[in-house]
Amino acid sequence: MIRLEQVSKIYHPGKPDQVIAVDDVSLEISRGGVTVLKGPSGSGKTSLLAMIGCMSRPTRGQIVLDGREISRLPERFLADIRRRTFGFIFQQFHLLADLTVEENVLLPLYPQAVGYAEMKRRVEQVLAPLGLAAKQSRKAGQLSGGEQQRVAVARALIGDPEIIIADEPTAHLDSTLATELLVLLGGLLSAGRTLIIATHDPLVFNHHMVTQLVSMRDGRVLEEQTA
Amino acid sequence: MMRQLKILDFAIASLRRRKGKSLSIILVFAFTVAALSSVLLLTHALRSEATQLLAGAPDLVVQRIIAGRHDLIPGSYQEKIEKIPGVKAVTPRLWGYYYDSLTSSNFTLLGIGDDAPRGLPLLAGRLPKAPDECAIGSGIAEFRGVTIGDDLYLINQENLGVGFTIVGLFSAQSNLLTHDLIILEKETLRKFFAIPPGLNTDLAVAVYNPQEVNMVAQKIKREFPAARPITHDEIVRTYDAVFNWRSGMLLSIFSVALVAFCILAWDKATGLSAEERREIGVLKALGWDTGDVLLLKFWEGMFIALTAFLLGLTAALIHVFWLGAPLLAMVVKGWSVLFPEFRLVPYIDLQQIFILAFLTIVPYLVSTVIPCWRAAVTDPDSVMRG
């Protein structure tokens, strides 16, 4: 349902500091699976992920999401797609430390026409299964690493997205926490969601739930394996 | 609607999280507003006091000027002016300034006959009826430390002390008029100043049709080249122009402060901390559009502006009406020639507030437009690129 056709991303094109981050990538990602973009840092996986997640537009090529060509949409339409279709888990999680857990989780909902009662309901719905119900009004900065990771997951889920995008989710975690996170992500998968993960952590790309493994180097796809 | 409300919510929360920065800008802004408001409120209050003062003034006052010097006016003027068509009545007025060496201040002595002056509310007592009685304004009562029943001693033209029993005290409402006023009987005053009979200080002329005042004034001028007619409107306009001009000048000066503030606001808004930049990046990544961030910044600015405005306005109200505008004393000194020290009657005019809001909030918003936009167009993928 996501199709990339000869997608390239070039920063500062035509200038001396030109960087070709993604070079002529064609890829198809299907619903309900786990796609992992694997490669060393600088291989273009994050740039590709940003384009898939409607955060940036390709310099060339087309991206088709559910039959809709989105590569040239104005940013405000991309923002709209982003919050309706995707949930994001960032490297380092990017929680706002002096906001409470509840506020952090609600961030994607503020610009949407969702009432206060509905927001409250959704927060509880998302936090309870993650064991965070009691920490709702704690500041995010006061949480342990494991808790922060679960808040990040909760925030990705608050808009009830079909697709979860995770960028190096285990990069700063010890193996216990990393395993814990993978269990959480596995849980999302069984709820019918699609996962797209960029990583260079073997713990992730060797995991049994991965259905599509894309190896990247220098902005190009080296190899694509499907389970 | 929902979106506006929630983003406003979030804006207030963000400001609260950045207490130091928000407070510093609110305080500086509030100070600018307070300075501007003080000027505006003070001049406006002075003007309305003056209007009140002039409400009871006669349509036309005729003085006699000899070689540019004010002189006593003879009774013959009165008879001739009374014959000018359109003139309702001519009342001779007897008054004079009195330098009190004891308190080194100037008093105004006014003589009254059967024609008691209009619109002077007495706080207590009554107007003088006997030659040895007087009524005084609150300023004199304060300076001299006297009250009803006491005797007020003044030095007359023969350099002798004369005592008057105080029978009346004016209320503070009409402070501007009566602050330094001593009222005596007409004949007592004549004796006190040694003004020859038949002469008066000036003439108050009442006319039937206010629109004919200028006509009557011209006729008087033609009849008596030494007469100087002053119309009521002339006085009102002079006062109005003086006050508008004064406050305009002051506002222009203080607008420099406003400009300085706008530069500060620009600087503060441009100098986003790394943390704030990251925060906007996170919001954009999570699906906030540029428009949403602009709205957030707008509400932040609005909240700061309104809070600072209310704070500044309150400070100005306290400064002007409660404390008597001590910080503007330098400028007020110019006015104190016109006015004695007095307490302004507190009052709030919507138009004043509107003008003040326009003068302060609008420049602030304008000076933050571009910095806010810069922040709002942060790349959504900036957080991923680290």
Add this chain to the structure above:
Amino acid sequence: MILHPGILALLLGALLVILLMLYACIIGFGVLRHWDRSSYSQQQLELERRTYLISTMVNYALGFQALSLLLFIYTVDSLHPLFIGAMCATGTLNANPVGWDVLLVKIPVFFLAWLWVIVNHYDLQVEDSPLVRPKYAALFGLLPLVVLDSWRQFRYFTGLDPQIITSCCGSLFNQSGKGIASSLAALPVVPMVWVFYLWLLMLLILLLLAFKFNSSALRYLLALAAFMLLPVGLASVISFISIYIYEMPTHHCPFDLLQGGYHFIGYPLYLGLFGTVLCGLVPGLMRLLQIFAPGLGQVFKKRERFWLFSMLIFLLLLLVLVSRPLLFGSFTLQAYL
């Protein structure tokens, strides 16, 4: 020149509006030149982002312009004691020959700016923003008007001299005088009442038809009729609405309505009038633009009812405010006819 705080505020506001508009135009020019919807380039992205800046600045400028229209009337009204013969805003406006010209530009600028902001709002909701070029071209048209407005306002205020003896509403809106104002005041009351109510009735019928039928012609008619309501309404205010509110057969002033003595009735009255005109213009204008930009029609389709409904509310507000003194006031023209 009178250094009244209100005048200072207005001049400052005008300066800021010009700055905003000028900057918006400069950026708009860049956007006009390089705009290429089909481009993937970073430059196109930059241009898209600049459109936000332009929108924000024009929105601000419009907001300030609306406030300054209010402030202008306010200030002019409060200046009247400075002029011999002036008893309200009319007298102050007469004190300098360009006084009325200021209003003559201010009001059209106000409407045009509103329409621009509304069109811009809907255009941004279409994926390819089809009206980018015409919009920014229109911005260049708006700029000279804004400058003219500020310039006239500046000339007006600097030319004010308290020595001037002016005539006030009593003589300007005097039925026996000459000139437009007087002839408006001299419009026979009874036929004018008929014209006003028939016009409102026609608008109401057109409006209800527009609710029911999706015809474009109907919307053009509605826009035309709404546009004409502006002169009809203003003439009615001077000719008969004023005298019923003041309860005086010779008092035709359109500004005294705004004073506290008449419970500030003028504000909701003019809100009703201007609101009806503006909301009536929007559906027709959008239909017209749809011919060039079909995408706009898709977006506006859902919002059209909002404008029609708003127009209905403003229309009813106007109707109630005008009819109340006519029907229930103790004043009657019977004795004067």
